[in-house]
Amino acid sequence: MTQMAQQKRLRNIAHNIKDKASLIAATLSIKRHVSSVQVHVLRATTHTLSTPPSDQKIAAVLAAGHNYHVLPRACITTLMDRLHQTRSATVALKCLYTLHNIVVKGPITLKDQLSSYPSYGGHNFLNLSNFRDDSDLESLQLSSWVRWYASVLEQSLTVSRILGYYCHSSKENRERKCLVSGASNADLLYKLEALVGFVEEISHVPESLHLQRNELVYEVVRLVGEDYGCVQGEILLRLEEFGDGKRMGNMDDVGELNELVGYLRRLEGCEEKLVLLFVNRRRNNGLWGLIKRVKSEGVMKMEEIQGKWLTVVTTTNNAATELTRSTNPFLEPGQLSLVPRLSFATVR
Numbered sequence: 001m002t003q004m005a006q007q008k009r010l011r012n013i014a015h016n017i018k019d020k021a022s023l024i025a026a027t028l029s030i031k032r033h034v035s036s037v038q039v040h041v042l043r044a045t046t047h048t049l050s051t052p053p054s055d056q057k058i059a060a061v062l063a064a065g066h067n068y069h070v071l072p073r074a075c076i077t078t079l080m081d082r083l084h085q086t087r088s089a090t091v092a093l094k095c096l097y098t099l100h101n102i103v104v105k106g107p108i109t110l111k112d113q114l115s116s117y118p119s120y121g122g123h124n125f126l127n128l129s130n131f132r133d134d135s136d137l138e139s140l141q142l143s144s145w146v147r148w149y150a151s152v153l154e155q156s157l158t159v160s161r162i163l164g165y166y167c168h169s170s171k172e173n174r175e176r177k178c179l180v181s182g183a184s185n186a187d188l189l190y191k192l193e194a195l196v197g198f199v200e201e202i203s204h205v206p207e208s209l210h211l212q213r214n215e216l217v218y219e220v221v222r223l224v225g226e227d228y229g230c231v232q233g234e235i236l237l238r239l240e241e242f243g244d245g246k247r248m249g250n251m252d253d254v255g256e257l258n259e260l261v262g263y264l265r266r267l268e269g270c271e272e273k274l275v276l277l278f279v280n281r282r283r284n285n286g287l288w289g290l291i292k293r294v295k296s297e298g299v300m301k302m303e304e305i306q307g308k309w310l311t312v313v314t315t316t317n318n319a320a321t322e323l324t325r326s327t328n329p330f331l332e333p334g335q336l337s338l339v340p341r342l343s344f345a346t347v348r
Contacts, residue, residue, distance in 0.1 A: 034074045037064045041078045045094040052219040053094055058101050065107035072109040076102075083126065089133035089142035093216055096126070096149045100223050103156060104168050111166065115157055125157075126150040142217070144206040149220055155201040156227055159234075162194040167230035180237045185247075185256050188238050189263070195235050196263045202228055203270035205277050225278055235267075236287050243294045248301060257302045264295040 040060040044053040064075040083095040102110045128150035133139040160166045180188065202224060211217045241247055242260060251257055271288060 034070065037061075037071050037074045038078050040064070041075065041082065041098070044098050045079075045082055045091050047088055047090055049090045049214070049216065052097055052216045058098060061098055062102065062106050062110065065102075065110035069109075072107075072113045075110060076113040083128075087133055088135075089131075089139045089146050090216070092128065092131060092133075092146045093142060093149065093220065096146065096153055097216070097220055097223070100149075100153055100156075100220075103153070103160075103166065104223065104226070115161065125154050141206070141208045141211055142214075144208065145211065145217055145220070148201075148204060148206055149224070151204070152198075152201050152224055152227075155198045159194045159198050159231065162191055163234065167227060167234060173233075176234075176237055180241050183241075185251065185253070188241060189256060189259050192235065192238050192260075192263055195231050195238075196266050198231050199228070199235075199267060199270050199274070202277070203273040205273065209276065221277065228274070228278070232287055236290065239264075239287075239290050239294050243290060243297065248294075248297055251301060252305060254302060254305055257298050257305075261295055261298040261302070264291050264298070267291055268295075 040057070040063075044057040044061055061075060061079075064071040079095055079099055083092055083099075086092055086095070099114060102114055106114075128147055131143055131146050131150070133143045133146075156167070165171055183191075212221055268288075268291060
């Protein structure tokens with residue numbers, strides 16, 4: 001046995017002992033209700049790398065949200081404490097996977113506790129932007145997946161807060177369409193920005209895509225893929241609304257049009273990485289075709305408005321003209337336009 005293999009074997013033994021010790025300590029707690037929740041969390045987030053938490057273990061954690069009112073808080077607190085205290089990429093990934101299952105199918109009591117959990121500082125409210133497990137090469141690679149997964153999960157919660165409902169909620173598609181059709185341009189753009197941000201976070205996936213062979217990572221990507229499918233639907237609803245001839249035809253705010261086109265360009269920049277991550281399973285060519293069409297319509301609308309701003313400068317009485325910077329917002333930085341000292345005529 002090589003020295004590296006021997007070290008890994010000893011590390012696995014130490015982790016097993018640590019998991020058992022934590023379970024014993026939780027079992028012996030005098031707070032019986034809280035103790036049972038802690039035991040379920042520990043069983044779902046062991047150091048064993050081979051498999052993700054089973055459906056039964058996840059269900060046991062989710063059950064905490066259906067019982068005594070103190071248990072939901074205890075459940076989220078236990079998960080967060082374990083997540084912030086561990087140095088193991090495997091444990092961290094399992095904690096995030098469990099939290100993600102709470103977001104997707106957990107009771108509202110657990111979701112509320114998670115969404116209102118206070119920030120501990122740093123860019124990521126889960127405080128994992130600097131997470132690093134360098135115990136071996138595989139753990140080091142898994143660390144990048146932990147950081148990515150935490151950012152995706154955080155953005156998922158942000159999107160839910162901005163939309164006013166969870167993407168996985170049972171809200172009927174007809175009801176969602178009514179909300180979208182009745183929204184202002186500003187509201188549509190505000191929520192579209194959040195949805196685009198979520199897609200961008202997913203596209204920042206680590207380069208070590210080969211780790212999807214790992215069953216835990218595979219399940220993480222599968223669950224993120226389900227979120228991505230829901231977000232695609234939300235984006236589709238808003239682009240169909242913008243793509244409607246009446247909505248786009250009545251848009252005369254250059255800032256809003258520029259904002260919309262900018263978001264669509266950002267989405268297009270994510271397509272290649274998303275195809276690689278999901279191996280064409282969730283490509284949704286209809287959505288990408290709509291993105292290109294609405295972007296093209298937005299650019300054409302801006303050019304139409306731009307045409308109304310253009311002026312032809314004429315001189316009278318042989319008056320001298322001077323070069324000056326135009327206030328036309330469509331000109332590129334440094335581009336100059338002739339503006340007369342005495343008079344000019346506007347072409348409609």
